[in-house]
Amino acid sequence: MQTAQREFLDALLTTPSPSGFETRGQRVWVDYVSEFADRVETDAYGNAVAIHDGDQGDDTEFAVGGHADEIGFIVRDITDDGFLRIARVGGSDRTVSKGQHVSIHTDEGPVQGVIGQTAIHLREGQDEEYEDIGEQFVDIGAVEDEDAEELVEIGDPATFSSGVQELKGSRVAARGMDNRVGTWVAAETLRRASEAGADATVVAVSTVQEEVGLNGAQMVGYDLDPDAFVAVDVTHATDNPDVASSARGPVELSDGPVVGRGSANHPGLVALAREAGEADEIDHQFQAAGSRTGTDADGVFTERSGIPSLNIGVPNRYMHTPVELIDTADLDAVAELCAGMAERAAEHAPFGVDI
Template structure:
């Protein structure tokens, strides 16, 4: 199963937290073909597909006795790097944007987002011939790494880059055997793609009973901020957050800790303390009714996703979480199964079609 073109477009667009503009623009360019778009000053986008249960095409909401509106949420940002200093020789010193493992960065090509466009660079390291024996077993630290853009000195570097510019690893998606794909930024272009795809499927079906909103929210990797501000402003009746989760078939992981969610096992329905039980139960019922494979994960505290911000926004928004199994999270070779991604979208679209005006979310 090949990589969907829209997802490929999203995976190749740079957009670290706080500088999501290029990736968000790609997402909007596809979503505007079938939905009404709203942008905000935070960098988040909401794409609305009108419901069919009221005359004006909107949802009356549960408080008014109508079919509840549904927000499908994926974050558009990715982890990255930010330039903190430019030394006299023109090397760029960097800090992390989000959770970076420095071991993943050594030897990588990068692209910097600057006011004049994208600038290529590399993260090099002293040749092994020159590394002392006691250094070879020591893990690299981020503060020791630099980006080389080919500048001859600091003044030359400043012609192309300034302090505060951000960068991402420059790695194209790679299609593997068995319908699997490796790429940077799977976390969480997968989620923003699923949100887009749910809205597209619903629009293709002529709408769902209630309004369906696809959210591509900013700054999840640095604090769930875009989800919090969007939820405060939009206040949907129900939210389903889509993010990646740890695949259990990667070497070295403990299934006693994370459960069993191998690639190809379908979307993961999360149940637990911060999540609304009706939403989780209905997602499971829908998967079984539609013949969509799924697994279940559980949490007794937070989910580590935008759901942690959305479920306590406003007066409390009933929230569920769908995970897509992912190997090698927060690396340049994050690997997922395309079928799992598409099944997550099919599941949530069917969930949207099944919402009715008699849904009781009170607890």
């Protein structure tokens, strides 16, 4: 991965962007794509779209998107003693939250706190079941409610304070890989397709509020109505030791992009992904999606009269924790695969199924 692209990834990962509060992260994305996009647009809720205008004689529109939002917390109450009661934003995991540093993102800037965890010495003999998020609390050092209210207010979002950690080789751990990596791929697909002079109009999308209901994807899908949409998101690499045998699947870290099959995944786009992967010698994996993909593809494919959609995954360990782990070689390969699909899209459109 080149220096500029890695700096862009790190900027995305270190910019807080909880669902419903994505503005700062979207600004990072818009600033990056503006360097090479023909046009950049945003809508009322902050979805961002960057466009490469293809050949004027070709009306194919090929979109690649990821979601900008991350899971987190939101301040729902302030106790008389100055502690903050919190609620989930998206699928925050109660088993990893206690004892973690968090940042509360206020209009005046970040406020630091910790999610309290009673010391093990004082828990001896107690039930070790994990409390629900709503029963946990953040300590910002305040001694009473008025003290806390000078710094935060009800409805302020919060995220873990973990940063980006380099591991061995090309592996990296951080919070929010889900799904800054998808927005990174969307931007990189646009850049590479633009440099290659793709005949199709190529659209990069960074959506909001995926973690709370695929909301941004539905807005964008209706507004764009592209010929094809590829949703790039993380997917579970199940090759770590503590994954139960019943949950193990074929996806492994460092084995390349993961192409979904079934449910929203359109057979024509699966075929296009196969062709691009084989032609460009990109190692790739397949994953079954019998009922739904769990990604923005589910929000887009039923818009209008049906938009051919595909989910391509970036293998990820420890999803929805502060230490999500990916291989940047996988990430680069996903961008290469999507760019290869974009370059070939005009040859395959319109997408449909033979009956």
